[in-house]
Amino acid sequence: MCSLLQTNLLLIILLYFYFSYAVSSHVFPFCQLQGQFHLNGMHKSGDVVLGGLFPIHFFRSVPHLSFTSKPQQPTCHGFYELGFRLAQTMLFAIDEINRNSNLLPNVTLGYTFYDNCVELGIAFRAALSLVSGQEEKIILDDTCVGNPPVIGIVGDSSSTPSIAISSVLGFLYFSQVSYFATCSCLSGRQKYPSFFRTIPSDAFQVHAMINILKHFGWTWAGLLVSDDDYGFHAARALQSELSLSGEICLAYIEVLPWDKDTDEVRRIVNVMKKSTARVVIVFAHESRMIKLMEEVLRQNVTGLQWMASEAWTSATVLQTPQLMPYLGGTLGIAIRRGEIPGFREFLLQIRPDLYHNNSYGNSMNCIFSLYTEFLDISNLRSEYNVYKAVYAFAHSLDDMLYCKPGKGPFSEHSCATLQSLKPWQLVYYLERMNFTTPFGDQVSFDENGDALPIYDVMNWLWLPDGSTKVQNVGEPPRSVCSESCPPGTHMVRRKGEPECCFDCIPCSEGTFTNKSSNYLSFNSLGCTSCPEDFWSNSQRDYCVPKKTEFLSYHDPLGICLTATSLLGTFICAVVLGIFIYHRKTPIIRANNSELSFQLLLSLKLCFLCSLLFIGRPMMWTCQLRHAAFGISFVLCVSCILVKTMVVLAVFKASKPGGGASLKWFGPMQQRGTVLVFTSIQAAICTTWLVSSSPTPHKNTQYHNNKIVYECAVGSTVCFSVLLGYIGVLAFLSFLIAFLVRNLPDSFNEAKLITFSMLIFCAVWVAFVPAYISSPGNHADAVEAFAILASSFGLLVALFGPKCYIILIRPELNTRKALMGRDIVWKKNYDSE
Known part of the structure; x- marks a missing residue:
């Protein structure tokens, strides 16, 4: 059907x-x-207009269709107080939002709502009018295309109209948020992609009812359902659940008709009367229950335990002294009761005379008579759902307005605007909407567009004084076996138990969940991996930026290396000053002063280049650090090598027939040799930078929750050649100095060079395995330490004894003392 x-x-x-x-x-x-459709309704303009469908009347008169004259449209009558208050709830929520400077600032929310008369045809006409408008003519550049008058619809109140309306609006992805349609069939996202609701699905209500039956040990029950989608799907869901449990059986299943079929209603009551089942479950609206109870009262069928669905569990029209002997003790599943601050004051401002002679027609007397119940806001249930539905639209629009251009969720990271809002764009934000009401309830939609399943269990009491009372006796659990998993955890089903039984396991490191989850969302909600540069917090419910690590100037290690580098630079400057001041003294002139000055300047550069290994790696520091280090040390070692070669040449020249060797080691030749050796290293560095330059790199291999900033060397071959070239020059210097270490006298520069090269080679031989095995910023610290240690070794070994003579033993810094003690120093002195 x-x-x-x-x-x-x-x-x-x-x-x-x-x-x-x-x-x-x-x-x-x-x-x-x-x-045009003749519809009862109200309208208020705004920057954004929200639509609504409410049951202001609950009877309609459909004229006879002969098609011999223009068909008359149906009319509505029978004023419905609750439906009128539902519409006023929407108006109150919109007025409250417009006065809230924190929600939709600088945007005025308007409304258009129509009366659906609890009739499918009228509700469908009203929905089409809300979406397309009722203007006589629409002229839009001959295209008949334009923005719809409303951005979304709050409604409909019943399942069958909601199914029909959503079937059409779903093709347009037009948002619809119902406040009372509970049919589980509406949870099909493929068929109803833009349908949402603030009332739980019947599937959850069925779970609650079965729990109540089990609690009281009721295993034999009858089922009555209305002949519409709401009743049929509820019956199907209940039968399916009962067949799985196998503990409860249905004695009969009867369908309550909509029309005044007295015979059918009488037959159904006879079935109930003859059955041994004393529990009767009813999924029907209160209008069907009124007709049923009239026959129950006539046949005096007592002793039944009624279980009410949310559609009639709060129906005051049934709580009368005549019916309470039959309905007393009824247990019902009621939708969540809420509180709406300021709503009663809003209702007090309504003047019934304003509605006289308007679209509500002859409802004037009804409006005057409803005030006692109309102003009673102690039991807001469906009204609370309307309130949440309006705010769901408002928060979705508010989230949309906070979108930053270039960072939006749509194609090319664009954002939606009120002027060019597409229906499917609002659906995107409704799916992700999440807020908390003043009453403290969290409002969000699951993957099926359903609300959180929270119910109140109600009990109808017939008091001794003849009055009636409906009180809350509890809230059914949200799941059959296990509570929902909190944010930061995911579900793992238990083997051999029902699918609703699961354990909540914390998300692993680097993953998170920020929503609660239950077994109905098992396939859609799991732990999500954090973005590349983020890591999950300790609760695993959101991601935080990863900690960064590099050899910083603020770290103790970085401070020590920086201080050591500056100290070595300062000592070099002091030694250079001493040598310049005493440059005419014999010990300076006898030790090839020009190469000594070059050596001190190169040591200065060696100390300073260690600073490039401290601080956050950047492109220029990564490229410069190894080039500066390689060239500085080659310049330093080249000077030492040339010094060693000069010492060897002078020694040979002191022997008979060896004078010709000195002509190859004059000042020009010494400068040229140093320049050639240094140029080779410069060529190696240039090739490295051009072919495969070092670059900054974010390394996450050492620590998953930490980003280690380091310089990737680019080409390990070039890096090895650079170090190897320095090692070759150092080894040659050490070898030559070692060969001439036993020159006459106990004090000569060959011994100092031998000792300094021994220190230099020992440091760099130890550096290679330490550098390879050190992770992250420790590798930079190891290289900086090796630079500083080798530089201090050369500085102390080569210039320490000379400074000692110059400053402490000046009596040894004479030509006579030097020439008398060492023939090699005499030759150097003469060459100066």
Whole structure:
């Protein structure tokens, strides 16, 4: 029946649009409505207009269709106090939002709502009018295209109209948030992609009812359902759950008719009367229950335990002294009761005379008579759902307005705007909407568009004084076996137990969940990996930026290395000053002063280049650090090598026939040799930088929750060649100095060079394995330490004894003392 109805409706809509297009294309130069619906409603303009569908009346009169004259449209009558208050709830929520400077600032929210008269056809007409408008003519550059008058619809109140409306609006991805449609069939996201609701699905209500039956040990029950989608799907869900449990059986299943079929109602009551089942479960609206109870009262059927669905568990029309002997003790599943601060004051401002002679017609007397119940806000249930539905739209729009251009969720990271809002864009934000009401309830939608399943268990009491009372006796659990998993955990099902039984396991490091989850969302909610540069917090419910690590100037190790580097630079400067001041003394002139000055300057550069290994790696520091280090040390070792070669040449020249060797080691040759050796290293560094330059690198291999900033060497071959070249020069210097270490006298520069090269080679031989095995910023610290240690070794070994003579033993710093003690120093002195 449901599918046939939907098919007919879709066929009518398609034919309607086809003939509208044909007429407008061939007869008129503009689009024209083929007719208007006469609907009861109210409108208030705004920057954004929200639609609503409410049951202001609950009877309708459908005229006879003869098609010999223009068909008359149906009329509505029978004022419905609750439906009118539902509409006022929407108006109150919109007024509250417009006065809230923190929600939708600088945006005025308007409304258009219509009366659905609890009738599918009227509700469908009203929905189409909300989406397309009712203007007589629509002229939009001959395209008949434009923004819909409303951005979304709050409603409908019943399942069957919601199914029909959503079947059409789903094609347009037009948002619809119902406050009372509970049919589990509406949870199908493929069929109803833009349908949401602030009331739980019947699937959850069925779970709650079965729990109550089990609690009291009731294993034999009857089932009554209304002949609509709400009743049929509830019966199907209940039968499915009972067949799985195998503990409870249904004695009968009867369908309550909508029309006044007295005979059918009498038959159903006879079945109930004859059955041994004393528990009766009813999924029907209060209008069906009124007809049923009239027959129950007539036949005096007592001794039944009634279980009410949320559709009639709060129906005051049934809580009368005549019916309470039959309905007393009824247990019902009620939707969540809430509180709306300021709502009663808003209702007190309504003047019934303003509605006289308006679209509500002859409802004036009804409006005057409803005040005692109309102002009672102690039991806000469906009204609370309307309130949440309006705020769901408001928070979704507010989230959309905070979108930053270039960081949006849509194509090319664009954002939606109120001026160009597409229906599917609002659906995106509704799916992710999450807020908390003043009453303290969290409002969000799961993957099916359903609300959190929270119910109140109600008990109808018949007091001794003849009055009635409906009180809350508890809240059913949200799941059959296990509570929902909190944020930061994920579900792991227990083997051999029902699918609703699971354990909550904390998310692993680097993953998170920020939503609660239950077994209904098992396939959609799990732990999500954090982005590349983020890591999960200790609670695993959100991601935080990863900690960064590098050899910083603020770390103790960085401070020590920086201080050591500056100290070595300062000592070099002091030694250079001493040598310059005493440059004419014999000990300076006898030791090749020009190479000594070059050596001190190169040592200065060696000390300073260690600073490039401290601080956050950047492109220029990564490229410069190894080039500066390689060239500085080659310049230093080249000077030492040339010094060693000069010592060897002078020694040979002191022997008979060896004078010719000195002509190859004059000042020009010494400078040229140093320049050639240094140029080779410069060529190696240039090749390295051009072919595979070192670059900054974010390394996460050492620590998952930490980013280690380091310089990737680029080419390990070039790095090895750079170190190898320095090692070759150092080894040659050491070898030559070692060969001439036993020159005459106990004090000569060959011994100092031998000792300094021994220290230098020992430091760098130990550096290679230490550098390879050190992770992250420790590798930079090891290299900086090796630079400083080898530089201090050369400085102390080569210049310490000379400074000692110059400053402490000046009597040894004479030509006579030097020439008398060492023939080699005499030759050097003469060459100066």
